Amino acid sequence: MTGVAILTVVIVLAPLVAIFGYLCYKGIGSINIAFLTQTPKPVGEVGGGMANAIVGSAFILAIASLMGVPMGIGAGIFLSEYGRNRYGDAVRFVSDVLNGVPSIVIGIVAYGLVVIRQKHFSALAGGVALAIMMVPTIARTTEQMLLLVPQAIREAAYGLGVSRWRTTLSITLRTATSGVITGVMLAFARVAGETAPLLFTAFGNQFWNLKPDQPTAALSLQIYTYALSPFDDWHRQAWAGSFVLIVLIVGAVAAVRYVVRRGRLAGA
Amino acid sequence: MGVGITVERLNAFYGKTQALFDININVLANHATALIGPSGCGKSTFIRCLNRMHETIPESRVEGNVRIGEFNVYNGTSATELRRRVGMVFQKPNPFPTMSIYDNVAAGLKLNGFRNRKKVDEVVEKSLRSSALFEEVKDSLHKKSGASLSGGQQQRLCIARALAVQPEVLLMDEPCSALDPISTGKIEELIFQLKEQYTIVIVTHNMQQAARVAEFTGFFLLGKMIEFDKTEKVFTNPSDKRTEDYVTGRFG
Numbered sequence: 001m002t003g004v005a006i007l008t009v010v011i012v013l014a015p016l017v018a019i020f021g022y023l024c025y026k027g028i029g030s031i032n033i034a035f036l037t038q039t040p041k042p043v044g045e046v047g048g049g050m051a052n053a054i055v056g057s058a059f060i061l062a063i064a065s066l067m068g069v070p071m072g073i074g075a076g077i078f079l080s081e082y083g084r085n086r087y088g089d090a091v092r093f094v095s096d097v098l099n100g101v102p103s104i105v106i107g108i109v110a111y112g113l114v115v116i117r118q119k120h121f122s123a124l125a126g127g128v129a130l131a132i133m134m135v136p137t138i139a140r141t142t143e144q145m146l147l148l149v150p151q152a153i154r155e156a157a158y159g160l161g162v163s164r165w166r167t168t169l170s171i172t173l174r175t176a177t178s179g180v181i182t183g184v185m186l187a188f189a190r191v192a193g194e195t196a197p198l199l200f201t202a203f204g205n206q207f208w209n210l211k212p213d214q215p216t217a218a219l220s221l222q223i224y225t226y227a228l229s230p231f232d233d234w235h236r237q238a239w240a241g242s243f244v245l246i247v248l249i250v251g252a253v254a255a256v257r258y259v260v261r262r263g264r265l266a267g268a
Numbered sequence: 269m270g271v272g273i274t275v276e277r278l279n280a281f282y283g284k285t286q287a288l289f290d291i292n293i294n295v296l297a298n299h300a301t302a303l304i305g306p307s308g309c310g311k312s313t314f315i316r317c318l319n320r321m322h323e324t325i326p327e328s329r330v331e332g333n334v335r336i337g338e339f340n341v342y343n344g345t346s347a348t349e350l351r352r353r354v355g356m357v358f359q360k361p362n363p364f365p366t367m368s369i370y371d372n373v374a375a376g377l378k379l380n381g382f383r384n385r386k387k388v389d390e391v392v393e394k395s396l397r398s399s400a401l402f403e404e405v406k407d408s409l410h411k412k413s414g415a416s417l418s419g420g421q422q423q424r425l426c427i428a429r430a431l432a433v434q435p436e437v438l439l440m441d442e443p444c445s446a447l448d449p450i451s452t453g454k455i456e457e458l459i460f461q462l463k464e465q466y467t468i469v470i471v472t473h474n475m476q477q478a479a480r481v482a483e484f485t486g487f488f489l490l491g492k493m494i495e496f497d498k499t500e501k502v503f504t505n506p507s508d509k510r511t512e513d514y515v516t517g518r519f520g
Binding site: 084150152153155156157158159160161162163166167170171174175177264265 | 319321324326348349350351352353355356358360362363364365366367368375376379380411412413416426429430433
């Protein structure tokens with residue numbers, strides 16, 4: 001039995017290790033100062049980098065998190081604290097369906113919602129697309145985490161004369177913090193590498209941009225473009241970009257976990 | 269100081285099931301009153317009606333009159349305001365697990381918008397002293413979580429937390445049922461001291477405990493109050509046959 005368990009662990013971990021190993025092998029060698037500090041060179045010229053795409057990805061993700069995280073957590077609170085009825089069931093159903101909608105379709109929705117109105121591609125449109133993808137994951141994990149908080153904890157707060165909304169925010173949500181954050185990071189990591197919803201929303205950009213209403217470069221878009229190109233130098237940069245993307249995601253998740261853990265008390 | 273409690277014709281329901289039938293009772297200020305009876309007889313439901321915790325359960329309902337001091341519980345008072353005057357200690361110790369010992373005690377004040385740091389410090393220390401916990405935890409007030417304490421300490425922490433909002437009445441729902449005899453002894457001693465400042469209503473399964481800590485005892489059976497009298501009288505010379513059967517251990 002133990003042997004079977006170990007075997008399955010190996011089978012599960014093998015692809016992860018393989019992907020990561022190959023990525024390091026191909027990626028690290030292609031990273032240099034230029035890659036991290038310069039914008040792309042015109043077609044045909046060797047060199048240049050993805051600095052604008054790295055910042056652009058962070059920018060779009062920040063916009064997405066700013067919208068998606070509060071909405072997701074809010075929906076999760078509704079489901080767990082007020083959602084033991086038909087409305088809750090409806091929201092749960094819709095959110096599960098939304099979770100299964102292909103990301104390209106969500107890109108089209110963001111295109112219709114933002115791009116058509118603004119009449120051009122923008123970081124905001126990309127952020128909206130990614131935010132829509134974050135909401136269902138965050139909502140359902142937040143709901144599950146809040147449901148794990150014993151009713152006795154809520155009653156303790158009610159018994160002190162604390163109002164219901166205050167109890168939810170300062171007691172229930174606080175007790176479930178680490179679980180809720182895990183859900184948020186899961187959603188974040190999932191959308192951080194998304195390409196399809198950005199194709200016709202953020203669109204990509206050869207130059208620096210930090211205006212939310214302008215087209216913006218993103219690592220995943222740049223990797224997609226470069227990987228399909230016929231140039232060796234671009235292939236090399238696509239590998240480097242993939243490596244940087246993975247490192248950024250892992251780094252962000254690890255940083256958040258570290259901050260959460262540091263605030264924890266002995267015995268909690 | 270504690271205040272008295274008057275209950276008139278109290279009926280409580282869970283959905284269509286009636287849990288309490290026409291309860292009338294007068295609880296004297298600054299005394300301990302024990303409620304005894306077999307499981308499911310409505311004693312817990314009854315004390316949860318006194319601070320309107322009963323209505324936090326979906327589809328529950330209460331009819332009748334309850335007055336606590338000057339307050340009319342079910343008429344013209346908000347539940348949150350009432351609960352600040354009527355503290356509650358639950359059956360299982362339920363400290364806030366992610367909060368430090370200090371924050372647990374200060375929670376009632378802070379979450380109700382009271383922010384004067386120095387005053388909060390004072391109240392926390394005073395409350396922990398009142399619940400006889402201060403000496404044991406004074407070095408780790410901010411360092412340790414409330415959940416890291418032993419069961420008995422956790423329950424005294426919960427008592428301190430309830431006292432910190434300076435209530436007039438303290439409701440205790442089987443506060444010792446999850447504790448060992450030594451911790452139980454400490455809590456009982458505490459009840460004796462707390463009586464001087466608070467009115468205490470305690471639900472207990474343990475008849476010796478009722479006899480030890482309470483001046484008055486009420487006996488509940490199937491949602492009705494069968495007998496309410498001085499503790500001695502209830503245990504030595506009850507006027508109802510059912511009370512006698514219960515306290516002598518013939519059923520329940």
